[in-house]
Amino acid sequence: MSRFLSLACVLPFLLAVPLGLRSQGSKVFPYDFKVEVLSNGLKVVCVPLSNPNIIAFYTIVRSGSRNEVEPGKSGFAHFFEHMMFKGTKTMPRPAYDDFLTKLGAGTNGFTSDDHTVYFVVFAGRNNLEEVVKTEADRFLNLTYDEEMLKTEAPVIEGEYYASVSNPDRRLAELLRDTAFEKHSYKHTTLGFLKDIQDMPNQYQYSLLYKQRFYAPDNSILLVVGDFDQARLMELVKKYYGPWQPSNYQLVTPVEPPQKKAKRAHLAWPSKTLARMSVAFHGPAFSDEKINKAALDLLAEVAFSNSSPIYQKLVIEEQKCQNLYTGFPDRRDPSLLTISAVIKKDEDLPAVEKAVWQELENLKAKPVSAELLSDIKSNLKYSLANGLDTSDGVAGTLFFFISLTADPGSVNNLYDLYDKVTPADIQDMARKYFTQANSTVVTLTGGNAK
């Protein structure tokens, strides 16, 4: 705990945040933040920092590939992200590009399962009004015609092709498609190729998508850096005030409990290292219930690069080039995945067996308190190391905001981590790591030249 306190005490000096800010006590996120909500439902999270003259302006739309619940619409959240750069009547695309170019801003958008995020990172608080005005304009007044959509759609296919030679991407597609039956996490953010190729025909649906999800009651602004908060709110009210809420309620399909182990294989045409992923359906993100937090720690205990199985398979026996876990925080239940890159195809069964054995060990014996302490320390320092710029702070905080709409979730989660005990981890291992709840996908290479 002392290390934790040390972090919280020191970090406020990182960006020369002035003294006298509200004390965050033992909170792992060290900066003061303020939340205001406009009458149209638009939430604004402000993190003022006095240094270093850079502002990160993020718009978080709480809509991602999770929202693609209708057949044939996979990948649409990401496609719509592209359309958001098409301009408005008062600021057509060339003028918008011109504005951002002259501003010299770092700017882009990105889409994931649960969100689509747009950011403008720029220097100089004197540019704040123009940024707020321009960003508000495109969210309120986006204009594009069917022809513009038809021209943009093939770019998505190009984006798919940019990673077409990446076996990890293809295996991730296979894993989701195999593991999920009903939920929209069945597809990746890029979507199924057949749906991507049909995007030129989806103009009408794009209008519906915008109406449903690009609304103040489904969006949050996050502003971090060198600005005056009162002035910011004045600008936000002025430019975002007329934005009308949609009141749309998304219903995501409930994934039925998996009752039988699943397995799939992908043959890669040319030489490649073999891959394997063992996945289990796990809980959704929560900053209140212990399950997800305990499984996060469990994944680190069992498969981080300091874990016994990593040391054995990667460093000592050298059967694997890499071994890692992924258990992304998601609004709905998602997959906890253990993945390995294996040097020889013939070692695939042995590696899979070793992974299962490790999971059985977790069920049989509680992890040591010392190891658990190391894991908690790692998670806190990993977070702290990313908070040394305005963009770094925004890039950390947006994720929690997208999950719960509450920036305080970052602190709540780390408080939960502190409460996780070895018994919690053992309970979670017993609950989730069953054969019936598992999906295994593998990939091996061929001999194409």
Added chain:
Amino acid sequence: MNALKFSLTILLLAGLALAVGSCSKKADPNTLTSELLPVPGNPLISFHILLKVGSANDPAGKEGLGQLALSLMANGGTQALTYQEITKRFYPMAAQVDLAVDKEMSVFSGTIHQDNLDKFYVLFCDMLLTPGFREEDFNRLKADQLNFLEKTLVSNMDEQFGKEILNLALYEGHPYGHEDAGTIESVKALTLDDVKAFYTQNFLQGNLVIGLAGGYPQGLPERVLADFAKLPKGHTPALVLPQPKAPQGLEFVMAEKQTPATAISFGFPVAATRADDDFLALWMAVSHFGEHRQHLSLLFQKIREQRGQNYGDYAYADHFIQGRDKFPATNYGRRRQYFSIWIRPLTNANRHFVIRQTLRELRQLVEEGISEERFKLVQTYLLNYTKLYAQTLSERLGWQMDSHYYGFQDFLAAVQKRLPKITREDVNRAIKKYLNFENVRIAVITQDAAALRDDLVANTPSPIAYANPNMPKEVLDEDLVIQVYPLDVRPEKVRIAPAGSFFQKPGLPQQ
């Protein structure tokens, strides 16, 4: 060492550190250089330990040696501790040591919270000063390096594959002319004794620049300098680097593989580096033509935005590695540079069209230069955008080190000062001086490469189709010109080889 002598050494080194401060001037090429960037109050500390040796220093027949030896230091045990023990100790600190190997320099870097500074530094220092060079680490990392060359690069990452083939083509017969990881043949032959010899010959004081940034405590620079001063004095003589051979006409290298998408990279050597007076003018021209992942890029506008051909199209005035977000990474300084164009993968059916389109755009840039409007736009853009380059501690330190490498006190400050004084005429003069459209090397990863070669040689018309039935007339009119735009491609200038035949030996595969 007795206490008095140790104290004197500390004092001497403290003097050296104070003398060099944030500037790396020094007289003796056989001793350490330091780069200090104190940021009081910052709880993080960044280390960049730069070695002025890179893959170009690999001896003939031992290509990949530098990469393997340095990997063993960054990802292997020390004399006192196994790699397993190091990873266990790093873990609670969320610490790691990163390694980047380029042609003429390599850098070990790490950023640590001040709570963990001492624990981290002791390990980091031992990794570099008393590496274990264990057989098991050697076998593991050698296998990783071989797998990268043999499987991953040619089979799992076509965009990078295309860039590496371009490098082979640009620098055939030159010290830069092999992949940093070496060749399959050379790496197979490397031994642990080779690695140890590399360390002895190259880990010398004069080859090292000790970079430190952040809220480090008083005395840390002196401590680090004292520790690294235990290395032998000396330096590796600077490599003789000839100017690479200029391409003669359009020279294609094609890797044949089963793929639905074609990756393309264009390039040719340029004599300018950031150290040259007219580099900034060239940089402005290339920013206009293809700024990395920005809408400003003309190629991006014409190929992606107007025609939806692929995900992006960019150009670079010098060697570019993407760092955080889309900003350039640091510590990739080179004395020989090249201009390049990166066309991201597009459907095979449109490859011929886009090759034509890219070379036609390049021709227009060379013949017509930059317009006044675009010149002013680029000037404003770069003045603002470069303010975002150095945000994290590590970035700030990296830019400081690169500034000094190219002879600047502060390169980014010089951009702010010099860029407003550059004229459109300066930019157009730099375009004429450094760029051309007739002598270009072109790397292509594609399927049925022979058909592409035949189409290129015969100048077969290459119309493309659009999903949008109502494309703007000006785009369609321009397409009519592009689809028959003649290229002077000679069959003997098109080399085709199976993807799997690359990186077997130095240079390009023999036909």
